[in-house]
Amino acid sequence: xxxxxxxxxxxxxxxxxxxxxxxxxxxxxxxxxxxxxxxxxxxxxxxxxxxxxxxxxxxxxxxxxxxxxxxxxxxxxxxxxxxxxxxxxxxxxxxxxxxxxxxxxxxxxxxxxxxxxxxxxxxxxxxxxxxxxxxxxxxxxxxxxxxxxxxxxxxxxxxxxxxxxxxxxxxxxxxxxxxxxxxxxxxxxxxxxxxxxxxxxxxxxxxxxxxxxxxxxxxxxxxxxxxxx
Numbered sequence: 001x002x003x004x005x006x007x008x009x010x011x012x013x014x015x016x017x018x019x020x021x022x023x024x025x026x027x028x029x030x031x032x033x034x035x036x037x038x039x040x041x042x043x044x045x046x047x048x049x050x051x052x053x054x055x056x057x058x059x060x061x062x063x064x065x066x067x068x069x070x071x072x073x074x075x076x077x078x079x080x081x082x083x084x085x086x087x088x089x090x091x092x093x094x095x096x097x098x099x100x101x102x103x104x105x106x107x108x109x110x111x112x113x114x115x116x117x118x119x120x121x122x123x124x125x126x127x128x129x130x131x132x133x134x135x136x137x138x139x140x141x142x143x144x145x146x147x148x149x150x151x152x153x154x155x156x157x158x159x160x161x162x163x164x165x166x167x168x169x170x171x172x173x174x175x176x177x178x179x180x181x182x183x184x185x186x187x188x189x190x191x192x193x194x195x196x197x198x199x200x201x202x203x204x205x206x207x208x209x210x211x212x213x214x215x216x217x218x219x220x221x222x223x224x225x226x227x228x229x
Contacts, residue, residue: 001045001099001116001119001120001123002045002046002047002098002099003045003046003047003098003099003100003101003115003119003163004046004047004048004049004050004094004095004096004098004099004100004101005040005046005048005049005050005100005101005102005103005161006049006050006052006087006090006091006094006100006101006102006103007033007036007037007040007049007050007051007052007090007102007103007104007105008052008079008083008086008087008090008102008104008105009021009023009033009051009052009053009061009079009105009106010052010053010054010078010079010080010083010086011079011083011086016209016210016211016212021054021057022106022209022210023105023106024060025209025215027108027215027218027219027222028219028222030068031064032105032106032108032209032218033061033064033105033106034064034068034070035108035109036103036104036105036106036107036108036110037049037051037065037068037070037072037073038068038070039108039110039112039115040072040103041069041070041071041072042112043112043115045115045116045119046072047072047098048072048073048074048095049070049072049073049074050073050074050075050077050090050091050093050094051073051075051076051077051090051105052076052077052078052079052086052087052089052090053076053077053078053079054079055078055079058076061076062076074093075093077089077090077093082182084173084176084182084183084186084189087102087173087186088173088177090102091166091169091170091173092170094166096166097165097166097167098123098165098166099119099122099123099163099164099165099166100163100164100165100166100169101115101118101119101160101161101162101163102160102161102162102163102164102169102186103160103161103162104160104208106208106209106210107159107160107206107207107208107209108209108218109203109205109206109207109218109221110130110160110161110203110206111203111205111206114130114200114202114203114206115161117200118130118161118163118200119163121163121198121200122163122164122165122198123165124198125196125197125198126164126165126168126195126196127162127163127164127165127168127169127187127190127195127196127197127198128162128163128164128197128198128199128200129158129159129162129163129185129187129197129198129199129200130158130159130160130161130162130199130200130201130202130203130206131156131157131158131159131199131200131201131202132156132157132159132201132202132203132204132206133152133155133156133157133201134152134155134156134157136152137149137152138150138152138155156199158185158187159202159206159208160185160208162185162186162187164186164190168190168195169186169189169190171193172186172189172190172192172193172195173186173189175189175192175193176189176192179192205221207221
């Protein structure tokens with residue numbers, strides 16, 4: 001089933017402490033964002049990519065797309081001061097009311113099987129997210145003191161891509177803008193308009209590269225993938 005994807009890549013990733021956009025950090029000699037883009041470039045069901053960037057880095061992104069032969073990026077869109085605003089800018093450039101994915105640029109290990117299942121469920125229900133059951137014990141902490149232990153049986157850690165019918169997610173973003181609501185992810189905006197969100201079980205290898213430690217995990221995943229070939 002066909003889809004389009006918006007990839008926000010404008011954030012500077014302060015937790016990485018790299019002094020630059022983490023999208024340009026290399027894993028096995030290729031920038032993180034290129035690893036991510038290649039997943040969608042190689043997926044025949046992907047009809048196009050909207051890449052949301054920091055305007056100051058437009059030249060850098062343009063050069064990378066050319067160097068690595070990425071053809072499906074239809075538009076480089078200027079990002080906003082928050083991820084939510086960046087995604088909205090990207091969504092406004094998506095054509096046709098089909099299924100649109102929203103995917104973190106720094107999440108390069110998403111599998112095509114997960115994408116296709118997610119797209120199918122979003123086409124049916126209007127909204128769907130990838131998630132995995134929480135494995136660790138979760139405690140509520142205030143001022144470094146444990147207040148409560150949370151029952152984890154119903155807790156899931158949400159990943160990206162998140163998938164929506166374009167009309168649904170645009171309505172959610174417009175309502176959030178009207179109400180000055182800043183959500184933690186795009187699904188939280190859709191929740192605010194009362195729309196059902198289905199869950200598709202994801203993959204624990206689908207990590208978001210956020211901190212220096214994540215780079216070690218990413219290298220290990222790449223090594224594992226090479227050995228599985």
